[in-house]
Amino acid sequence: MAEAAILRNAVEATERIARGGRNLLAGIFVAIALAFAVFAGMTGDTFFFRLATEALIFAGLALSVDLLLGYTGLLSLGQALFFGFGAYVSGLVLKNVAPSFWAAIGITLAATLLVGTIAGIISIRARGVYFALITFGLAQVAFKVVFNTREIGGSDGIIGIPQIRAEFGLFSVDTQSPAGFFLLTLAFMMLLYAGCAYLVQTPAGRLLVAIRTNESRVPFLGYSPWRAKLFAFVAAAVVAALSGSLYPMLRGLVSPELLAFQISGNAVIMVVIGGVGTLAGAFYGSAILTMLKSVIGTFTEYHLIVIGALFMLSVIFFPKGLAGYALPRLERWVARRRGRA
Amino acid sequence: MSAALLEVEGLAISFGALRAVSDLSFTAARGGITSVIGPNGAGKSTLFNLVSGALRPQQGRVRFAGADVTGWSTHKLLRAGLSRSFQITNLFFDLSVFENLRLASQVLEPMGRALLPVARSTAARDRAEELLGQFGLAEKATELAGHLSHGEQRRLEIAVSLACRPKMLLLDEPTQGMSHGDTQSTAAMIKGLAGDLTILLIEHDIDVVMNLSDHVVVMHQGAKLAEGTPAEVRGNAEVQKAYFGENPGGETPGGEAH
Numbered sequence: 001m002a003e004a005a006i007l008r009n010a011v012e013a014t015e016r017i018a019r020g021g022r023n024l025l026a027g028i029f030v031a032i033a034l035a036f037a038v039f040a041g042m043t044g045d046t047f048f049f050r051l052a053t054e055a056l057i058f059a060g061l062a063l064s065v066d067l068l069l070g071y072t073g074l075l076s077l078g079q080a081l082f083f084g085f086g087a088y089v090s091g092l093v094l095k096n097v098a099p100s101f102w103a104a105i106g107i108t109l110a111a112t113l114l115v116g117t118i119a120g121i122i123s124i125r126a127r128g129v130y131f132a133l134i135t136f137g138l139a140q141v142a143f144k145v146v147f148n149t150r151e152i153g154g155s156d157g158i159i160g161i162p163q164i165r166a167e168f169g170l171f172s173v174d175t176q177s178p179a180g181f182f183l184l185t186l187a188f189m190m191l192l193y194a195g196c197a198y199l200v201q202t203p204a205g206r207l208l209v210a211i212r213t214n215e216s217r218v219p220f221l222g223y224s225p226w227r228a229k230l231f232a233f234v235a236a237a238v239v240a241a242l243s244g245s246l247y248p249m250l251r252g253l254v255s256p257e258l259l260a261f262q263i264s265g266n267a268v269i270m271v272v273i274g275g276v277g278t279l280a281g282a283f284y285g286s287a288i289l290t291m292l293k294s295v296i297g298t299f300t301e302y303h304l305i306v307i308g309a310l311f312m313l314s315v316i317f318f319p320k321g322l323a324g325y326a327l328p329r330l331e332r333w334v335a336r337r338r339g340r341a
Numbered sequence: 342m343s344a345a346l347l348e349v350e351g352l353a354i355s356f357g358a359l360r361a362v363s364d365l366s367f368t369a370a371r372g373g374i375t376s377v378i379g380p381n382g383a384g385k386s387t388l389f390n391l392v393s394g395a396l397r398p399q400q401g402r403v404r405f406a407g408a409d410v411t412g413w414s415t416h417k418l419l420r421a422g423l424s425r426s427f428q429i430t431n432l433f434f435d436l437s438v439f440e441n442l443r444l445a446s447q448v449l450e451p452m453g454r455a456l457l458p459v460a461r462s463t464a465a466r467d468r469a470e471e472l473l474g475q476f477g478l479a480e481k482a483t484e485l486a487g488h489l490s491h492g493e494q495r496r497l498e499i500a501v502s503l504a505c506r507p508k509m510l511l512l513d514e515p516t517q518g519m520s521h522g523d524t525q526s527t528a529a530m531i532k533g534l535a536g537d538l539t540i541l542l543i544e545h546d547i548d549v550v551m552n553l554s555d556h557v558v559v560m561h562q563g564a565k566l567a568e569g570t571p572a573e574v575r576g577n578a579e580v581q582k583a584y585f586g587e588n589p590g591g592e593t594p595g596g597e598a599h
């Protein structure tokens with residue numbers, strides 16, 4: 001009996017330490033973001049607040065890529081499809097239905113459950129590189145359709161989306177306020193992160209990891225990999241679309257480029273830089289990529305070349321990404337602290 | 342209730358021109374150990390693939406626990422109580438030994454817990470802990486399955502297939518590559534499992550087969566060559582010629598698998 005207790009403690013301690021490391025990594029990100037907000041707020045800056053808010057929004061897209069790639073083993077090269085879909089639905093709702101935060105979020109969520117399921121059924125029939133190609137193709141088709149549909153603005157997209165007040169009962173946030181909307185976006189993205197972090201430590205989430213590790217055995221555990229993958233696909237679509245739904249609130253416009261491959265590709269790069277299979281890494285990856293773009297962009301027009309080179313170097317020297325590098329160290333720290341307590 | 346838990350009738354599948362299993366019929370009695378033997382390439386693993394839903398038969402029927410389960414998907418069969426292990430170790434090598442067992446035990450949990458924190462899945466946790474003890478893997482619980490020795494991986498392979506508390510277990514060469522000592526203890530363990538559990542066993546070690554089996558089915562080139570008690574099969578002239586005859590020592594006819 002004593003042995004069994006020791007065994008259970010060992011297993012639970014490993015899981016607690018892993019969870020502690022992850023939470024710490026996310027907590028550090030929030031601390032950095034808040035420090036940035038204080039600093040930018042004091043200098044009365046608008047441009048960098050907006051840029052940082054955009055980085056957070058794209059981090060949500062990267063988070064959805066990591067849920068598929070890092071946990072289910074599915075590389076989506078078309079995740080911008082759902083990001084752009086969320087942005088358009090939200091923009092249309094704000095402009096034509098009701099200038100309400102909750103209406104935009106709610107309708108985006110419902111519509112994405114439907115569209116995500118259909119796209120999922122099409123995509124997950126294929127494996128490996130074929131899955132990647134199908135998601136790429138679907139997003140390209142969606143891009144072209146949006147680009148050529150006059151009713152939703154065609155190549156111009158939708159402009160003049162009204163600024164709104166997001167009501168939260170006790171208080172409200174004006175999307176026009178740089179600091180206010182930055183903090184709202186930070187809280188919103190942390191909720192999405194918490195949702196994903198919760199999901200991956202449920203039995204359903206563990207099953208996704210099992211699929212990534214060895215899909216062929218999963219049916220012999222009593223589960224249909226098809227169903228589990230569809231579940232992951234729809235969950236990721238929802239995360240991407242909800243992130244996208246904040247975009248028109250920030251910029252007051254949406255355009256077909258939101259569905260373009262550039263956006264999908266960037267999200268994958270963010271995940272790789274940040275650390276595949278870490279969730280929090282998506283936020284670091286997005287912050288790093290956004291910073292690189294704006295800093296290097298001021299020095300040279302060839303910033304894509306520089307970013308490409310830096311990306312290659314980071315893959316070579318930090319194959320597990322920033323979070324993949326930091327996590328074992330944070331876990332050791334958590335373990336030491338627990339050991340002392 | 343029929344005495345047979347599994348009934349296979351006229352089962353057949355071809356891969357191109359190769360008739361991997363042809364017109365195969367036999368039954369496996371409830372609570373007993375039925376062994377399937379035959380030289381390399383006889384079609385034994387293919388038979389397991391057909392019965393466990395990994396392959397669809399081109400002809401024939403499979404009945405399990407009174408129901409016609411021909412063409413059922415693997416996960417549905419598993420939930421009906423039919424589980425299997427693999428000849429080539431098929432684990433979650435990147436996950437811990439405990440996590441392998443917990444995942445395999447997860448089907449014991451009520452559906453409602455699928456989206457609760459995994460710590461709430463106490464039935465799966467308890468089952469995983471029980472198997473760790475039963476298979477001598479407790480000290481390796483937090484190690485990656487991929488870091489285990491071959492013998493330990495073979496034990497984990499059986500433990501994973503047993504986790505769901507199946508009615509019937511198909512074991513595909515469970516002792517493959519094990520040391521002599523491990524083979525003996527695994528054989529004893531399998532013998533202990535029979536009774537509540539019905540076992541269909543593929544095994545190359547002929548001593549193990551003779552000791553464990555209630556019933557033996559001999560396959561040769563996809564077809565059934567003979568069946569009967571271990572003694573009957575051993576005395577069968579055709580089997581002697583096609584199978585034992587090749588190897589008078591009779592230790593491991595057909596040699597090492599793969």
Ligand SMILES: Nc1ncnc2c1ncn2[C@@H]1O[C@H](COP(=O)(O)OP(=O)(O)OP(=O)(O)O)[C@@H](O)[C@H]1O
Nearest residue numbers: 356361380381382383384385386387388428598599
């Ligand atoms: N999926 C497949 N596609 C094509 N041929 C296959 C397939 N699976 C098995 N075979 C062939 O069918 C024949 C039977 O293979 P099987 O694995 O069932 O033999 P076995 O009796 O299990 O042999 P062993 O003792 O070596 O494990 C072999 O010739 C094999 O090459």
Ligand SMILES: [Mg+2]
Nearest residue numbers: 385386387428
């Ligand atoms: Mg075989």
